[in-house]
Amino acid sequence: MAQLSLKNIKKSFGDTSVLHGISLDVMDGEFISLVGQSGCGKSTLLRIIAGLEQPDSGDVLIDGKSMLDAAPKDRNIAMVFQDYALYPHMSVGENMAMPLVMAKLPLYARLPVMRRITPAGRNAQPEIRAGVEKVAKQLRIDHLLDRKPAQLSGGQRQRVALGRALVRDPQTFLMDEPLSNLDAKLRVQVRTEITELHASSGLTFIYVTHDQVEAMTMSSRVALLQTGRLLQVGTPNDLFADPETLDVAQFIGSPEINITVGESQNGQVIIGETAIPIALDTTGPIQIGIRPETICIPNVSGLVAAHTATQGHMLKFEKRLVEDLGPEILIHGAFAHAPENIVRIRAQKSDTYGGAGTFAQSNALDVMLNPNQLLFFGPDGKRLRPDFSTAKRAETV
Amino acid sequence: MADISSPPAVPTWFDRIKPKSVGRFVTTVLLFLGAWIMVFPFIWMISSSLKPTDEVYDADFSLIPRTFKGFENYYAVIFDQPYLIFLMNSMIVCTGILVIQLLTAIPAAYALAKLKFRGSTILFGTVIAAITIPINVTSIPLYIGLVRVGLLDTYFAMMFPFIVSVFAIFLFRQFFRSFPDSIIRAARVDGFSEIEIILRLILPAAVPAIAAFSVFSFVAHWNDLYWPLIVVQSQDKMTATLSMMQYQSMFDTDYGRTYASATVVTAPMVIAFLFARRLFIRGITMTGVKG
Numbered sequence: 001m002a003q004l005s006l007k008n009i010k011k012s013f014g015d016t017s018v019l020h021g022i023s024l025d026v027m028d029g030e031f032i033s034l035v036g037q038s039g040c041g042k043s044t045l046l047r048i049i050a051g052l053e054q055p056d057s058g059d060v061l062i063d064g065k066s067m068l069d070a071a072p073k074d075r076n077i078a079m080v081f082q083d084y085a086l087y088p089h090m091s092v093g094e095n096m097a098m099p100l101v102m103a104k105l106p107l108y109a110r111l112p113v114m115r116r117i118t119p120a121g122r123n124a125q126p127e128i129r130a131g132v133e134k135v136a137k138q139l140r141i142d143h144l145l146d147r148k149p150a151q152l153s154g155g156q157r158q159r160v161a162l163g164r165a166l167v168r169d170p171q172t173f174l175m176d177e178p179l180s181n182l183d184a185k186l187r188v189q190v191r192t193e194i195t196e197l198h199a200s201s202g203l204t205f206i207y208v209t210h211d212q213v214e215a216m217t218m219s220s221r222v223a224l225l226q227t228g229r230l231l232q233v234g235t236p237n238d239l240f241a242d243p244e245t246l247d248v249a250q251f252i253g254s255p256e257i258n259i260t261v262g263e264s265q266n267g268q269v270i271i272g273e274t275a276i277p278i279a280l281d282t283t284g285p286i287q288i289g290i291r292p293e294t295i296c297i298p299n300v301s302g303l304v305a306a307h308t309a310t311q312g313h314m315l316k317f318e319k320r321l322v323e324d325l326g327p328e329i330l331i332h333g334a335f336a337h338a339p340e341n342i343v344r345i346r347a348q349k350s351d352t353y354g355g356a357g358t359f360a361q362s363n364a365l366d367v368m369l370n371p372n373q374l375l376f377f378g379p380d381g382k383r384l385r386p387d388f389s390t391a392k393r394a395e396t397v
Numbered sequence: 398m399a400d401i402s403s404p405p406a407v408p409t410w411f412d413r414i415k416p417k418s419v420g421r422f423v424t425t426v427l428l429f430l431g432a433w434i435m436v437f438p439f440i441w442m443i444s445s446s447l448k449p450t451d452e453v454y455d456a457d458f459s460l461i462p463r464t465f466k467g468f469e470n471y472y473a474v475i476f477d478q479p480y481l482i483f484l485m486n487s488m489i490v491c492t493g494i495l496v497i498q499l500l501t502a503i504p505a506a507y508a509l510a511k512l513k514f515r516g517s518t519i520l521f522g523t524v525i526a527a528i529t530i531p532i533n534v535t536s537i538p539l540y541i542g543l544v545r546v547g548l549l550d551t552y553f554a555m556m557f558p559f560i561v562s563v564f565a566i567f568l569f570r571q572f573f574r575s576f577p578d579s580i581i582r583a584a585r586v587d588g589f590s591e592i593e594i595i596l597r598l599i600l601p602a603a604v605p606a607i608a609a610f611s612v613f614s615f616v617a618h619w620n621d622l623y624w625p626l627i628v629v630q631s632q633d634k635m636t637a638t639l640s641m642m643q644y645q646s647m648f649d650t651d652y653g654r655t656y657a658s659a660t661v662v663t664a665p666m667v668i669a670f671l672f673a674r675r676l677f678i679r680g681i682t683m684t685g686v687k688g
Contacts, residue, residue, distance in 0.1 A: 082579070
């Protein structure tokens, strides 16, 4: 079984430092996503795990053994690439057979003709064919085995790439943005297939993506990277509901979390003209994160109240633009105390939603905040926790 | 507006070649002139190969020979000397050079294009710099070296200066760079060795580049007169191109036969080019465009 540990991995290309000491433990059978903006080092980290790049310092352990001197093929891993990386002049069957050919045949028997005439090649042939056919059937690409990659659609190529990775029966599955070249509809479908594959195979999956939705929906744990540092590792809900830093809060969640300024003094948090009795360990200016779906608009009919907090605190809001998303609407605007700072509110429609006319009366709205759902950050972006326990807030979200 | 009821005019031959505008006419004339400049030496060569020597540099020049000596000239070139041996020598030398050039250039180009190692930039700079060094610079030390080891007048001596082509390294390196890195990474994960990556993945993709370079190299060394003239001493090692020089001496040059010889030597390459024309043109045009 494969338990993977990264110990203080550092890597730089020339003068550019890409990874600043990453330590991460991946449990056996886990589906972990490495997520972050492009250029944050997530793909480099994956390549270091695969053995395609060498770290400048640090160690990669698989089942407690250092893998730094092991070639990629000896690490018992398989990798799926963003552009599928199929061998263009080989048929689908040949593509999928390649890892087995490389693993099972000695060098001299791998050559195209030698595979048919040498005893070693002939003996391994049925086994290789059986392996390819089994995986092809599993992925429903057995009718494509004679085609060339150029004759396949994007989704089919993606399956072949998965098949080529599966065929050698790896312990760890590395995926580098495998869905980003697919169209939106297919992406959702393959996403489900990959999740099912993980569930049925029980292998360790390490999945790199820049799309937080993919990371949140597929993985058992998410590791969020930014500029070569791990910001936070946890379950999708941990990262969403209990972020350690402002950066994490801003990366996770769509639409992005609203940030507004406030002040903490004498056991109170002051936002604009509203004082909320929450005791923080600090005095002075703070940043307050408010998820778009936690802001309630109580006095407008046609919207479902986001929360039923009785001790909600009212705030003046100025509406500028309303987007209809189907089941819900997205209201762009700003709080009265910070008009430059765009704030988005996501509100669920109810049966009585009256279209654009709902807000016809006025641009000024009174909105309500639930103090339990506010996230507080210091000026340095570090999370400030009020006195009541985090567990209680996680329940209410 | 043409009357639709009248039958369309049958185009005459003149209609087909009639220029559509003055600009087109000028362009056509210029292209004709250019083509003539290219083709004229060949026409002159063929014309002269049919003449006796004294007529070749006659003051009143004419393309049609007054005295037809074509049979004698060509008979002498093809049958009075071991023409087939010369052709075979040329084939051996050109093929040998090409094979060794490919064997050395492809791995070197792969390393420069796709492998990361200390000093690769400097090495590539050296390759570029080496393109500018002409054979004339190195020929004297090479000649002296070959004399010392006693290898003058051998196939080895004829091939030796050309077995590493920096131009090929440069050309292939540029071509290999466009090969997707992810496929190479996938191959490494699948267990390919670097040599297998070259043989199984890069080579099949690089066929147009290799074909183009092969034509360049083969033609260049087939036509090369300079180096064989230096190292070849005996007739049985002469290349086809070098054999033309046999009709020249200090006192007398048989120009008719020299030109006949030139025609016969050029012919195989021209015929080969006619067959490989499409490959050749594709090879040139593909440079810079991802295949």
